[in-house]
Structures are given as C-alpha cells and as structure tokens.
Amino acid sequence: MIKKIFFVFALALSLQLISGCVDCNCGPIKDIYWTVFGISAKNIDVALPQPTTTDVNVIASANYAIQIEIKKRQLVLRKRQINWGLIQTAQACDCAYNFMDKEDVLSLEIFSTNDFDASHPKNTDLSLYFKVKKDQTLMSIADYIKSYNNLPSSSSPGAFSFSNGFRLQVAPSTNKKHKFMIRITLSDGRILETETTEVELT
Template identity: 60%
Template sequence: MIKKILFVFGLALMAQLIVACVICDCPPVKTIYFTNKGASLKNMDSALPQPMIANSGIISSANYGIQVQLLTAQLSLIKPAITWGLMQSAYACSCSDDNFIAKEDILSLKVFSNNDFDVNHPKDADLSSYFKVKKGVTLISIDDYVKSSKDLSYNTRYAFNEGLFLQVKPSIAKKHTFKLIITLSDGRILEAETTEVELV
C-alpha cells in the first residue's frame, strides 16, 4: 500500500517537474505606481471603424463621441521579489501583465459646451447626463462608470478610453467645443477641450 502511495506521489512530482521545465522567457511582473497629469480629447464617430477617431469637423449627433486619453507619469516601480525553490512552474506560458496602480482615484467627470445646447442647457451648463460611457458592448452613465471603476479597482490609465457618447441631439447651436473637467481624489482638477465639431 505504501509503495502505491509513493508511486502515485512520484508520478505527480515527475509531472510537476516536466511542466516546470518549460521555458517561457516571461519577464517578471512589475508593480508600477502612476499619477494622472492631464487629459487629451479626440472627437469620435461611431460610424467609423475602430478606433472611430474622426478627422471631419461634421459628425452626426447620433454617432458623436469623445475619446479621453489620460496623460500619466510613473511615480515608482516595485521590482518583484526573487523566489527560490526547486521548481518554478510556468504551466501554459502565458505571461502576466504588469500591475498599474494609480495614486489617485477619479471622483467625477463633467462635460460642458462653449455654446447653448438646448433650452435647459445654456452655454457652460453641465451636459454630463447627455453622455454615456462605452464599457465593452454597453453604454452606462458617467456616474455609474466612475462608481464601478472605484468598486472594481479599475485600471484608471484607460478610464473613459472607449469613449463618451452623446445621447441627445442639440436643439439650439450645432457647433460645439466640449470641455471635460475631471476631479481627482487628491483635490486636483484636470481639464481638456475637444476641437470644434458641428453636430448634425
């Protein structure tokens, strides 16, 4: 009976040894801390193929979106500790991505226009409720997106990168330059503007 147990244990150890001998050349996973320094905005047209960046100054209101690219700066890098042992298993050889951790959270994002949008939203009124954020295949409100990104410890390097999409057509002015104001948890405020776009 003991021989059978030792035999099974030996087989398991040999299988582990064979799997551990696969060389993947994966670099060690690093933890990188960063801070948000600013934002860059681009007009989007959902009728275009990915990445949907629009070069035209005229876009259908039904297709209009804003891509937000957060400009970041690396603060520090923590190198992983070296672990020693008889075996370090590589298994399927899929290398892990580095861990990016923001120094601050995004508390809110507000959208404003330099022109009157409709009777309830004159120039410089908050238009955030008229935009939804693309998250995968769904569109959710800006507030829900910010809340979910905090709850899930979302990697804020790519926050809002899929785009904010307009849900309501302007009824007064057609030409708009949109300004986004992002409030961070450390009290800083990031501002950025789109180029002028005519929404038809």
C-alpha cells in the same frame, strides 16, 4: 593541473548560472504607483469602423462621441539589486510588483462653449446627455467611473483611453457647432481640464 583549472572554472560558472535563476534580491512585493498628469480629448464618429477618432468637423449627432485619454506616469520605482559576477545573476528572473493608481476619479463633467438647448446654456454640465458603451450596454458616466476606479492598474505607463467613447444621447437644439470642455476631478483634489476641437453636430 589544467584539468583542475577547468573543473574549478566550470564549477564557478555553474554556481553563477544557478544563482541567476533563483537570486534576484527582490525582497517583498513592491507597490508601484501611477499618478495622473494630464488628459486629452478627441472627437469620435461611431459610424466609422471600430469606431475611431476623426478630424472631420461635421458629425451626425447620433454618431457623436468623445474619446478621453488619461495620461499617467510612474511615481515610485525601486531599482532591483543585481549581483555582479561572471554574469548578471538577476537576468533570469523578474521581481514581483503590485501596480496601483495613486488617485481615483471622483467626477467627470462635460460642458459646451455654446448654448446646447433651452435648459443647458453654455458652460452648463451636459454629462447626463452622454453615456458610455461597455460591452453591449450603455451606462451613465457616474456608473462608469465607479467601475473604472475598480479596474486593475496597468503595468505600462503613458496615455490610455478612459473609455471607448462618451456617446452623445441628445441632439443639440439651440446651436449646431460645439467645442466640448471636459473637467475631471481627482481624489487628491486636482482638477484637470481639456477640450475637443469644434464640431458641427447635424
């Protein structure tokens, strides 16, 4: 009698283990959307290792760049169903998800709170004075945005660098001290703004 009880118990446990490997109740692949909820900007000195962000307020113009981070959070998540029994049957496998960005970036503009040069007084778009380094190539902000919108979405939420730095290509001639404002327009019509701390460009 005891052997029969152990046999039935072992059989039930084996069935649970097998179902735990194959029965996730996932259904079709689910689209998971990230939505942008904010941006931030920091000064970069490309002469430093990596390069890295810095709190130093004096940077050579030739070494100046802006790091822009786009902050995202998950918009939709379907909780996976779990069959409860002797063990959790879905713990041995993961469901497939397709991660997607809800919005594209339409444009990115950079302004200064001070006059930059004779043709760029304060609050004039300076984005043509900045380029993005991708691999070993410098590309315009407009071209970088096109490539950024075609990148596969990450499966991790939170903030991430929009690029490894928007690098200044032209030194200011009117004022040396600048606080840069960044304005990003999204495909859903929202406009996000942030600014750097003040920096003196030598």
